[in-house]
Amino acid sequence: MTGSIPSGPRGEFEWIDRLVELLGPAANVPGGGVAIGDDVAIVAGPGGETWAWTVDTLVEGVHFRFDWLEPEDVGHRALAASLSDLAAACAEPVGALVTVAGPRETAEAFLEDIYRGIAALAGEAGCPIVGGDLARAAGPLHLGVTALGRCPSGAPPGRGGAKPGDGVWVTGRLGAPAAALALLAAAGDPRSLAAARAHPAVRRLARPTPRLAEVAWLAARSALHAMIDVSDGVSSDAAHVARRSGARIVLDVDRIPVHPAAEDAAARLGSVARDWALHGGEEFELLLAVPAGAIEPYVEAFEARFGIPLTRIGFVEAGRGLVRRDGRRETPLPPGGWDHFRVARPEPSP
Amino acid sequence: MTGSIPSGPRGEFEWIDRLVELLGPAANVPGGGVAIGDDVAIVAGPGGETWAWTVDTLVEGVHFRFDWLEPEDVGHRALAASLSDLAAACAEPVGALVTVAGPRETAEAFLEDIYRGIAALAGEAGCPIVGGDLARAAGPLHLGVTALGRCPSGAPPGRGGAKPGDGVWVTGRLGAPAAALALLAAAGDPRSLAAARAHPAVRRLARPTPRLAEVAWLAARSALHAMIDVSDGVSSDAAHVARRSGARIVLDVDRIPVHPAAEDAAARLGSVARDWALHGGEEFELLLAVPAGAIEPYVEAFEARFGIPLTRIGFVEAGRGLVRRDGRRETPLPPGGWDHFRVARPEPSP
Numbered sequence: 013m014t015g016s017i018p019s020g021p022r023g024e025f026e027w028i029d030r031l032v033e034l035l036g037p038a039a040n041v042p043g044g045g046v047a048i049g050d051d052v053a054i055v056a057g058p059g060g061e062t063w064a065w066t067v068d069t070l071v072e073g074v075h076f077r078f079d080w081l082e083p084e085d086v087g088h089r090a091l092a093a094s095l096s097d098l099a100a101a102c103a104e105p106v107g108a109l110v111t112v113a114g115p116r117e118t119a120e121a122f123l124e125d126i127y128r129g130i131a132a133l134a135g136e137a138g139c140p141i142v143g144g145d146l147a148r149a150a151g152p153l154h155l156g157v158t159a160l161g162r163c164p165s166g167a168p169p170g171r172g173g174a175k176p177g178d179g180v181w182v183t184g185r186l187g188a189p190a191a192a193l194a195l196l197a198a199a200g201d202p203r204s205l206a207a208a209r210a211h212p213a214v215r216r217l218a219r220p221t222p223r224l225a226e227v228a229w230l231a232a233r234s235a236l237h238a239m240i241d242v243s244d245g246v247s248s249d250a251a252h253v254a255r256r257s258g259a260r261i262v263l264d265v266d267r268i269p270v271h272p273a274a275e276d277a278a279a280r281l282g283s284v285a286r287d288w289a290l291h292g293g294e295e296f297e298l299l300l301a302v303p304a305g306a307i308e309p310y311v312e313a314f315e316a317r318f319g320i321p322l323t324r325i326g327f328v329e330a331g332r333g334l335v336r337r338d339g340r341r342e343t344p345l346p347p348g349g350w351d352h353f354r355v356a357r358p359e360p361s362p
Numbered sequence: 363m364t365g366s367i368p369s370g371p372r373g374e375f376e377w378i379d380r381l382v383e384l385l386g387p388a389a390n391v392p393g394g395g396v397a398i399g400d401d402v403a404i405v406a407g408p409g410g411e412t413w414a415w416t417v418d419t420l421v422e423g424v425h426f427r428f429d430w431l432e433p434e435d436v437g438h439r440a441l442a443a444s445l446s447d448l449a450a451a452c453a454e455p456v457g458a459l460v461t462v463a464g465p466r467e468t469a470e471a472f473l474e475d476i477y478r479g480i481a482a483l484a485g486e487a488g489c490p491i492v493g494g495d496l497a498r499a500a501g502p503l504h505l506g507v508t509a510l511g512r513c514p515s516g517a518p519p520g521r522g523g524a525k526p527g528d529g530v531w532v533t534g535r536l537g538a539p540a541a542a543l544a545l546l547a548a549a550g551d552p553r554s555l556a557a558a559r560a561h562p563a564v565r566r567l568a569r570p571t572p573r574l575a576e577v578a579w580l581a582a583r584s585a586l587h588a589m590i591d592v593s594d595g596v597s598s599d600a601a602h603v604a605r606r607s608g609a610r611i612v613l614d615v616d617r618i619p620v621h622p623a624a625e626d627a628a629a630r631l632g633s634v635a636r637d638w639a640l641h642g643g644e645e646f647e648l649l650l651a652v653p654a655g656a657i658e659p660y661v662e663a664f665e666a667r668f669g670i671p672l673t674r675i676g677f678v679e680a681g682r683g684l685v686r687r688d689g690r691r692e693t694p695l696p697p698g699g700w701d702h703f704r705v706a707r708p709e710p711s712p
Contacts, residue, residue: 027469027496034477035484035491053492055457055510059409065492067459067508071499107405109417113504119377127384134385141385142403142415146377149421151501154463158417158508160405 051097051241054167062163064101068093072114072152080196080209083122085218086155087129089294093243094159095137095222096296100241101168102231103161105139105224112146114153119146126155137224165231174238174257174301180326181300181307183223183318186246187274187285190292192217195277213273220296226318227298233310238301245291248347249299250326251334257301260331263345265290265338267325290336291348301328401447401591404517412513414451418443422464422502430546430559433472435568436505437479439644443593444509445487445572446646450591451518452581453511455489455574462496464503469496476505487574515581524588524607524651530676531650531657533573533668536596537624537635540642542567545627563623570646576668577648584656592645598697599649600676601684607651610681613695615640615688617675640686641698651678 052064070076070093076086091108098105110130112123134141139159174180192213199205208214223241230236238257240249246268254261270289278285307314307322314322326337336345402414420426420443426436441458448455460480462473484491489509524530542563549555558564573591580586588607590599596618604611620639628635657664657672664672676687686695 027473030474031477034474035481053457053459055492059411061409065457065459065510067461067493067495067506069461069463069495069497069504069506071463071497074497074499107403107415109403109415109508111417111419111506113419113421123377124380124384127381131385142405143417144381145417145419146381147419147421147424149424149502149504152499154419154499154504156417156419156461156506158459160415160510 052101052103052168054101054163062166062168063106064098064103064161064163064168065158066094066097067156067158068097069154069156071154072118074152078122079205080214081218082129083125084129084132086122087126088133088219090126090155090157091130091133091137091139091159092220092222092296094157095133095139095224096220096241096243098159098161099223099227100239100298101161101163101170102165102227102236102239103163103168104228105137106160106162107140107142108134108157108159110141110144111156111158112144112153113149115150116148118153122153137222169236169239170256171238171240171253172256174253174259174261174328175303176259176328176330177304178237178301178328179304179307179324180250180261180263180328181302181322181324182242182246182268182297183226183322184295184297184320185269185271186242186295186297187289187292188213188216188271189220189294190288191271191274191277191283191285194281194283194288198281211273211277213271213277216271216273217294220294222296223298226314226320229314229317230300230307230310234302234306236300236302240299242295242297242299243293245293245295245348245350246289246299246325247291247334247345248293248350251345251347253299253301254332254334257328258332259328261326261328261334262342263326263334263336265336267323269321269323291350293350402451402453402518404451404513412516412518413456414448414453414511414513414518415508416444416447417506417508418447419504419506421504422468424502428472429555430564431568432479433475434479434482436472437476438483438569440476440505440507441480441483441487441489441509442570442572442646444507445483445489445574446570446591446593448509448511449572449574449577450589450648451511451513451520452515452577452586452589453513453518454578455487456510456512457490457492458484458507458509460491460494461506462494462503463499465500466498468503472503487572519586519589520606521588521590521603522606524603524609524611524678525653526609526678526680527654528587528651528678529654529657529674530600530611530613530678531652531672531674532592532596532618532647533576533672534645534647534670535619535621536592536645536647537639537642538563538566538621539570539644540638541621541624541627541633541635544631544633544638548631561623561627563621563627566621566623567644570644572646573648576664576670579664579667580650580657580660583660584652586650586652588651590649592647592649593643595641595643595645595698595700596639596649596675597641597684597695598643598700601695601697603649603651604682604684607678608682609678611676611678611684612692613676613684613686615686617673619671619673641700643700
């Protein structure tokens with residue numbers, strides 16, 4: 013179960029814990045593991061197969077804005093978010109269902125293009141769209157995707173398997189999605205908004221690549237102790253892994269690979285690109301904990317094959333929590349509190 | 363794929379057809395049937411099994427109102443809607459995921475009780491809740507359920523298999539949900555609203571029973587050529603079956619069993635209960651097309667076992683469309699245009 017109703021007296025994890033408690037025995041899968049608390053549910057299929065199942069909802073004004081992204085991008089991102097959850101579960105897509113709820117005007121203006129974006133990524137990722145649901149509703153458009161995947165290696169590592177001594181790795185270069193949102197938010201008039209929309213950071217935000225092929229390649233070569241996709245930011249997602257694994261993660265912040273588009277945006281805005289790379293969400297890159305030495309031999313081949321870096325950014329040790337190491341100094345690293353599109357908040361912060 | 367964005371230049375089916383067209387090859391399941399257009403997708407599951415997969419979204423103000431139903435009822439109905447889709451696919455529940463998107467205030471006021479309602483039905487129906495997603499959003503609460511089920515007899519009949527000569531049957535007594543909505547809408551002050559909420563028709567609306575056990579029992583005894591759950595009303599849902607089967611369905615309207623709570627409400631409101639039974643949605647009873655004579659021998663045992671009637675309300679013949687027969691007269695029967703809770707419409711009708 014994933015979530016963000018972060019404001020107010022009860023935070024996200026308190027909500028999830030409370031709801032799981034209310035579900036009680038209804039939150040158990042007969043004959044299978046229960047992944048409530050993670051981004052995917054694990055379903056034990058007959059014949060010993062393991063399937064991963066996820067659902068994500070993107071809400072207009074919270075997770076996307078039509079003045080910031082093309083509707084094709086919105087569709088792409090909705091499917092990509094669920095496929096990224098499957099990737100983090102080492103799963104191969106079986107199919108997806110799409111739900112749309114919103115006003116007629118929004119549907120007429122954007123729905124066909126949203127589906128074009130979904131269809132294009134579905135084709136690339138080999139994930140057929142096998143159904144869905146349309147509902148009329150006042151208010152913002154809600155776009156939901158539920159996806160099923162097969163886990164060829166059985167139950168996936170999840171977030172809870174990191175062990176002291178593991179290396180902590182990340183795919184790709186980070187920071188561009190947060191940079192994109194900063195550029196878009198800073199654009200004060202239509203002309204500067206158009207310029208912002210053309211920036212490479214915004215193109216990176218608009219079209220994340222779920223790392224399905226990458227994870228299959230890695231899983232064939234190394235044990236993967238823990239895995240999560242970076243949707244809330246490295247600082248938040250690494251903290252999830254540390255918390256669920258009952259271990260301490262030390263991040264060498266200087267090693268986090270920063271996307272060049274984020275560097276460019278930071279220069280324009282007078283910001284620090286590394287902060288975006290550390291705390292920014294919407295990346296859909298993978299954060300992995302793997303045994304020391306296990307994937308070092310394959311880094312070069314990975315980078316040649318997929319055209320993105322694979323970088324060790326820290327390690328796991330005994331203890332609790334998440335710390336950053338700068339040189340010889342270690343300091344606690346609070347989660348960045350990633351808040352999606354940081355657009356007009358639907359509720360006042362207390 | 364199910365849907366209702368019915369207003370405006372493009373109707374529900376035009377929308378679905380257009381979106382399926384846009385999905386193109388992405389709307390194909392390798393190795394499995396494609397159920398896009400029906401309430402469930404059929405997925406070729408592990409070990410050669412057939413799985414049914416559905417998703418439904420209930421939106422505050424469109425599919426429920428917190429001043430009309432208890433939050434536990436809202437949770438019950440959200441899960442019941444998806445389980446009813448599984449029942450119509452002869453599927454046994456494997457599990458469900460729940461998504462909630464809405465404002466913090468709504469979550470704090472109602473979410474725990476919504477989950478209590480979900481958990482209670484999940485326990486009764488043997489459908490574990492294995493995860494979900496929470497999102498903060500302005501506007502009405504959106505409550506989504508996606509459910510998976512196993513089809514022990516392989517690919518389900520769907521809507522398209524009705525054959526000339528088949529009998530058309532329905533489970534249960536109809537009309538109470540529409541009667542309930544009429545009672546609630548007619549209540550002008552808090553006191554009469556409280557009285558309406560206590561009416562048996564509203565209790566029936568609040569707690570529909572997905573006919574999972576009933577359909578398993580019937581499937582073990584008879585071929586089932588076509589099946590649909592009555593969510594849009596008998597007139598609409600029978601029309602779906604006729605359309606998808608390329609056949610004509612003749613309904614003997616006088617045979618439709620009317621719920622006593624609907625009769626009572628009709629007497630109070632000066633309405634015609636049979637119209638509610640014919641056109642009212644939210645029933646979650648099953649409409650079946652079965653070979654002539656196939657289930658007649660089991661009707662008595664069915665009614666004794668499940669405590670609800672099983673009634674032949676018409677038959678299938680060669681041709682197209684849906685007609686009602688009153689005595690010897692046959693007249694075309696247009697779909698009732700069921701519009702969920704008929705509450706303040708989020709969009710003006712054109």
